[in-house]
Amino acid sequence: MKQSRFWAWLVFGVGAAYFLVPLIATFEFSLRMRRGYYSFDSYASVFSDPKFQQTFTYSAVIGLLSIIVGILIVVPAVYFVRLRMAWLRPYVEFLTLLPLIIPAIILVYGYIRLYNSSSIIPFTGSAVGTDILLTFAYVTLALPYMYRAVDTGMRTIDVQTLTEAAQIAGANTPQIIARIILPNILVAVLSGAFLTFAIVIGEFTIASLLNRPAFGPYLQNIGANRAYEPAALAIISFIITWGAMSMINLLSRFAPRTSARTD
Amino acid sequence: MAPFLRVENLVKSFGTTTVVKGVNFAFNKGEFVSLLGPSGCGKTTILRMIAGFENPTSGSITVDGQDITNLKPNQRQLGMVFQAYALFPNLNVGDNIAFGLKIAGMPADQRRARVEEMLKLIGLPGFEKRYPYEMSGGQQQRVALARAIAPRPRMLLLDEPLSALDAKIRVSLREEIRAIQLDLGITTIFVTHDQEEALSISDRVVVMNAGNIDQLGAPHEIYNKPATRFVATFVGHLNTIEATVVSASKHQVNIDGQIVTLPSLPDGAVTNAPISLTLRPEVLSVGERAGSDITLTGTVSDVTFLGSVIRLRVALGKNIISLDTFNDQRTAPPARGDAITVSLASKDLLILEN
Numbered sequence: 058m059k060q061s062r063f064w065a066w067l068v069f070g071v072g073a074a075y076f077l078v079p080l081i082a083t084f085e086f087s088l089r090m091r092r093g094y095y096s097f098d099s100y101a102s103v104f105s106d107p108k109f110q111q112t113f114t115y116s117a118v119i120g121l122l123s124i125i126v127g128i129l130i131v132v133p134a135v136y137f138v139r140l141r142m143a144w145l146r147p148y149v150e151f152l153t154l155l156p157l158i159i160p161a162i163i164l165v166y167g168y169i170r171l172y173n174s175s176s177i178i179p180f181t182g183s184a185v186g187t188d189i190l191l192t193f194a195y196v197t198l199a200l201p202y203m204y205r206a207v208d209t210g211m212r213t214i215d216v217q218t219l220t221e222a223a224q225i226a227g228a229n230t231p232q233i234i235a236r237i238i239l240p241n242i243l244v245a246v247l248s249g250a251f252l253t254f255a256i257v258i259g260e261f262t263i264a265s266l267l268n269r270p271a272f273g274p275y276l277q278n279i280g281a282n283r284a285y286e287p288a289a290l291a292i293i294s295f296i297i298t299w300g301a302m303s304m305i306n307l308l309s310r311f312a313p314r315t316s317a318r319t320d
Numbered sequence: 321m322a323p324f325l326r327v328e329n330l331v332k333s334f335g336t337t338t339v340v341k342g343v344n345f346a347f348n349k350g351e352f353v354s355l356l357g358p359s360g361c362g363k364t365t366i367l368r369m370i371a372g373f374e375n376p377t378s379g380s381i382t383v384d385g386q387d388i389t390n391l392k393p394n395q396r397q398l399g400m401v402f403q404a405y406a407l408f409p410n411l412n413v414g415d416n417i418a419f420g421l422k423i424a425g426m427p428a429d430q431r432r433a434r435v436e437e438m439l440k441l442i443g444l445p446g447f448e449k450r451y452p453y454e455m456s457g458g459q460q461q462r463v464a465l466a467r468a469i470a471p472r473p474r475m476l477l478l479d480e481p482l483s484a485l486d487a488k489i490r491v492s493l494r495e496e497i498r499a500i501q502l503d504l505g506i507t508t509i510f511v512t513h514d515q516e517e518a519l520s521i522s523d524r525v526v527v528m529n530a531g532n533i534d535q536l537g538a539p540h541e542i543y544n545k546p547a548t549r550f551v552a553t554f555v556g557h558l559n560t561i562e563a564t565v566v567s568a569s570k571h572q573v574n575i576d577g578q579i580v581t582l583p584s585l586p587d588g589a590v591t592n593a594p595i596s597l598t599l600r601p602e603v604l605s606v607g608e609r610a611g612s613d614i615t616l617t618g619t620v621s622d623v624t625f626l627g628s629v630i631r632l633r634v635a636l637g638k639n640i641i642s643l644d645t646f647n648d649q650r651t652a653p654p655a656r657g658d659a660i661t662v663s664l665a666s667k668d669l670l671i672l673e674n
Binding site: 214215218219221222223224225226227228229232236237240241243 | 371372373392393394396397398399400402404406407408409410419420423424464467468471477
């Protein structure tokens with residue numbers, strides 16, 4: 058018993074060290090901007106940089122838009138697949154996995170070819186158009202996570218019976234999705250939303266090739282030209298991602314409960 | 321008076337399988353009707369077609385003179401209670417009951433009053449702030465009933481609403497459902513596979529078998545005069561005796577070597593032809609009894625002690641029949657292997673047509 062515990066702790070310790078040592082080293086390095094002793098100067102430098110605020114705000118806004126568009130597309134799609142087109146499910150699952158298989162660079166070159174300024178839909182011809190294109194690209198990129206989060210959420214409720222119960226009470230399809238389905242899978246949807254946000258906030262390839270002032274290209278630019286600020290930014294990015302993940306855990310406590318009391 | 325619900329030539333096929341095969345019935349306003357049958361007989365499919373969840377392959381459904389065959393479920397003004405309660409987990413009891421009222425655009429103060437009225441009706445006043453997961457199955461189903469009747473639907477559909485509940489609650493809730501239905505005078509269709517449930521609370525019962533209606537009638541008609549062999553065997557306990565016609569003209573049949581004279585035989589009965597007779601266990605008595613004109617002798621093959629009742633299985637020969645007798649504390653029950661005489665009135669013997 059004791060021996061099996063020892064090995065378990067050893068594996069855990071090695072695993073934890075694998076993740077924590079680089080993180081601690083990066084954090085330690087980010088504190089060494091002032092020669093001779095530790096300080097948060099690199100963090101102060103990052104936060105006072107107007108470009109940090111601009112790019113972070115830009116990525117956050119695009120992230121929010123991606124979440125909204127993602128929810129509007131994925132929730133009804135999963136709902137109809139589960140309710141009326143179960144045969145379509147394997148195909149949709151495969152389709153939603155494609156963004157993991159196709160590299161972002163191919164995706165963005167495809168977009169540029171299809172939507173350049175001399176095409177029928179010249180998204181890249183204007184800043185707003187490119188922002189829309191970037192949003193759709195992020196929706197696609199986050200599709201595997203958003204789809205699976207929503208699908209898992211819908212698996213926890215009896216979609217068909219709840220739909221029928223709402224229908225017979227007089228509700229139409231948009232009312233059913235908005236008032237019954239969405240509130241019951243809200244935690245799952247928010248999980249997908251935070252994953253989308255975590256992806257969008259640090260994404261580099263698409264934002265860079267579409268030439269948008271996003272946080273990812275800013276991180277790369279700082280990394281190429283400064284010493285201590287990139288380490289501080291890496292820690293900040295980690296905290297943002299970690300915060301988003303923690304929110305998923307926190308929210309799962311508020312999921313609507315479905316089972317009846319047994320007494 | 322024109323019927324309130326009329327179903328004509330209703331057919332439903334899934335692919336090559338036809339599950340409802342041209343069903344016709346008509347019910348009056350305020351009737352409580354049960355669709356009774358085994359799993360897969362088409363009863364739930366009929367209810368779902370009335371609700372609008374399934375489109376009939378052919379046929380029509382009319383409610384209160386309006387053809388609803390092609391209407392969407394949310395346009396039919398019907399209420400429904402599901403087997404799995406189907407309360408909305410994100411809404412509390414009050415909001416669940418008020419859901420249909422809110423969709424219909426009823427003002428908030430009227431909604432509140434209606435919710436209170438409904439909670440009183442189902443015996444759960446003060447429960448409006450509770451969530452479904454905080455309630456027992458029986459309480460949830462009562463809330464589901466309140467939600468279904470709150471918008472004052474034209475008709476109430478109950479899809480095996482008691483199946484998920486334990487036996488004791490099932491009995492009390494079915495009585496509550498019947499009391500509420502009588503109070504409101506709402507036309508109700510109740511789907512069940514439990515014949516006791518159907519017989520105990522219905523004005524009329526539709527017995528279904530393999531997509532067809534075998535019999536439609538009052539509970540006592542279904543029980544006492546089953547129209548088909550299926551109804552006879554499905555509803556209540558029934559003894560079936562295989563006999564042979566000895567003399568068609570004298571109405572005599574041979575039951576395992578014992579000659580019995582029946583009041584009549586079906587048209588076309590011929591001497592030496594096999595014939596199936598049925599009788600309920602309660603029409604049989606141990607020994608001779610006044611009013612009985614048939615006595616049969618046999619051997620006790622099994623004795624089951626059920627407290628106030630003792631169930632005996634008696635072998636007449638190839639035929640084995642069951643009968644119930646009251647437990648008499650002063651005498652010991654018959655034992656296995658005892659010779660026994662049972663009696664019955666010939667009018668209680670039913671001749672089954674296949």
